[in-house]
Amino acid sequence: MSNSIFQHFITLLLLLFFISPTFSQKSFRPKALVLPVTKDSLTTLQYIAQINQRTPLVPLNLVVDLGGQFLWVDCENQYTSSTYRPARCHSAQCSLAKSNSCGDCFSSPKPGCNNNTCGLLPDNTITHTATSGELAEDVLSMQSTNGFNPGQTVSVSRFLFSCAPISLLKGLASGASGMVGLGRTKVAVPSQLASAFSFDRKFAFCFSSSNGVVIFGDSPYGFAANVASLPNVVYDSKSLTYTPLLINPVSTASAFSQGDSSAEYFIGVKTIKIDSKVVSLNTSLLSIDSNGVGGTKISTVDPYTVLEASIYKAVTDAFVKASIARNITREDSTPPFEFCYSFDNLPGTALGAAVPTIELVLQNENVVWKMFGANSMVNINDEVLCLGFVNGGENPRTSIVIGGNQLENNLVQFDLAANRLGFSNSLFARKTDCFRFNFTSTV
Numbered sequence: 001m002s003n004s005i006f007q008h009f010i011t012l013l014l015l016l017f018f019i020s021p022t023f024s025q026k027s028f029r030p031k032a033l034v035l036p037v038t039k040d041s042l043t044t045l046q047y048i049a050q051i052n053q054r055t056p057l058v059p060l061n062l063v064v065d066l067g068g069q070f071l072w073v074d075c076e077n078q079y080t081s082s083t084y085r086p087a088r089c090h091s092a093q094c095s096l097a098k099s100n101s102c103g104d105c106f107s108s109p110k111p112g113c114n115n116n117t118c119g120l121l122p123d124n125t126i127t128h129t130a131t132s133g134e135l136a137e138d139v140l141s142m143q144s145t146n147g148f149n150p151g152q153t154v155s156v157s158r159f160l161f162s163c164a165p166i167s168l169l170k171g172l173a174s175g176a177s178g179m180v181g182l183g184r185t186k187v188a189v190p191s192q193l194a195s196a197f198s199f200d201r202k203f204a205f206c207f208s209s210s211n212g213v214v215i216f217g218d219s220p221y222g223f224a225a226n227v228a229s230l231p232n233v234v235y236d237s238k239s240l241t242y243t244p245l246l247i248n249p250v251s252t253a254s255a256f257s258q259g260d261s262s263a264e265y266f267i268g269v270k271t272i273k274i275d276s277k278v279v280s281l282n283t284s285l286l287s288i289d290s291n292g293v294g295g296t297k298i299s300t301v302d303p304y305t306v307l308e309a310s311i312y313k314a315v316t317d318a319f320v321k322a323s324i325a326r327n328i329t330r331e332d333s334t335p336p337f338e339f340c341y342s343f344d345n346l347p348g349t350a351l352g353a354a355v356p357t358i359e360l361v362l363q364n365e366n367v368v369w370k371m372f373g374a375n376s377m378v379n380i381n382d383e384v385l386c387l388g389f390v391n392g393g394e395n396p397r398t399s400i401v402i403g404g405n406q407l408e409n410n411l412v413q414f415d416l417a418a419n420r421l422g423f424s425n426s427l428f429a430r431k432t433d434c435f436r437f438n439f440t441s442t443v
């Protein structure tokens, strides 16, 4: 058998046997699953998903890592489960995870410590620390959804994840026991769920400053209107704007093997406009070069958008000019933000304070990611708000990192089969917010 046919065969085997779902009701096959998310808004600004794992089920708080390679949890602190199984070296699961590494553990066997097991490199993408950890399987359980409410609970009996030492939790929100990776690998959560339930390789997230959702699979996305008398606001593929997802050929993980591509999601920003004027930039920074440097990615672990130094300077200069034209009063800076303004003579709108509009122009002039006050600014107190972009310095790995503040109340969909990213722009324009998904269960 040729290598690629063999790979295919392995994938098929996995589909059939390893990632087999167990349905709480045999006839029920979910079209989509929903994961509730809360934001640790007081300290780390991380988005935390609630997932149930193990037998008996244990509720876990896991930091959402959009570009993460897989789900990893701390197995050192009280991991008890009758369904935990380490994945052997050179097993089909191990090749699905693209690992060749084989580990032993010189202590008594327990979850995270077994001999002859497949090794992965769980990555804390907040502190940029990777360690080694064994690949394992256990039960994972989530609620299904019709796009409007959660429904019946379903589980995957042999969901692949990596164990990590407790030390890897450093830097995560208090109470978090790992990270949930939604990246582009076959063992990341979206691919495993799509295989287990044979649904579209698609997922979407919608986060607000307090909470939100991740929805896996194909479904409409329904949110209650912010006016009680109005009907639900429903998004679907037709109401999103799409841009191609780009592949960065070089891994952006803290530790990786030569030849690995990045598990993160990149898009192609062509120009940036502020109040409709093009900002002059060194455009070579906007594409990804053969070393994997440059380009624009989406990140849920960066709380604010980070711009390479020369882009930061050009964008903030243009923003200051446009603010002067709008008679907005400048205030002292509030680290990490340099450009702050007074709320005085700054009218509020449905889309936030009436500051200059920032537009990321994508594959053509008609495909534009728009940032109004609600996404571009951060409120410091009742009097002051600041431009929520930070300086990434010279020669960063990635030139533009679109972070949490700029993603909030924007429904963002990753259509992996079509290799495209869909976005709604601010939900405020349609009188709703990302925290208005109705979590009242219909079962």
Ligand SMILES: *[C@@H]1O[C@H](CO)[C@@H](O)[C@H](O)[C@H]1NC(C)=O
Binding pocket: 104, 105, 106, 107, 108, 109, 110, 113, 114, 115
């Ligand atoms: C792994 O094998 C070594 C050497 O045979 C042994 O000392 C150790 O206890 C084993 N560890 C586990 C977790 O079984």
Ligand SMILES: *[C@@H]1O[C@H](CO)[C@@H](O)[C@H](O)[C@H]1NC(C)=O
Binding pocket: 282, 283, 284, 285
């Ligand atoms: C533009 O950026 C590229 C990539 O960092 C760099 O090599 C080049 O010197 C820059 N050009 C200018 C005019 O600054």
Ligand SMILES: *[C@@H]1O[C@H](CO)[C@@H](O)[C@H](O)[C@H]1NC(C)=O
Binding pocket: 325, 326, 327
């Ligand atoms: C800004 O203020 C100046 C002087 O007070 C005034 O002439 C101008 O119309 C104002 N511009 C805007 C956009 O409000």
Ligand SMILES: *[C@@H]1O[C@H](CO)[C@@H](O)[C@H](O)[C@H]1NC(C)=O
Binding pocket: 149, 224, 438, 439, 440, 441, 442
């Ligand atoms: C949430 O869903 C439940 C069940 O369908 C429904 O009874 C309730 O009215 C909904 N709440 C809102 C705010 O729409």
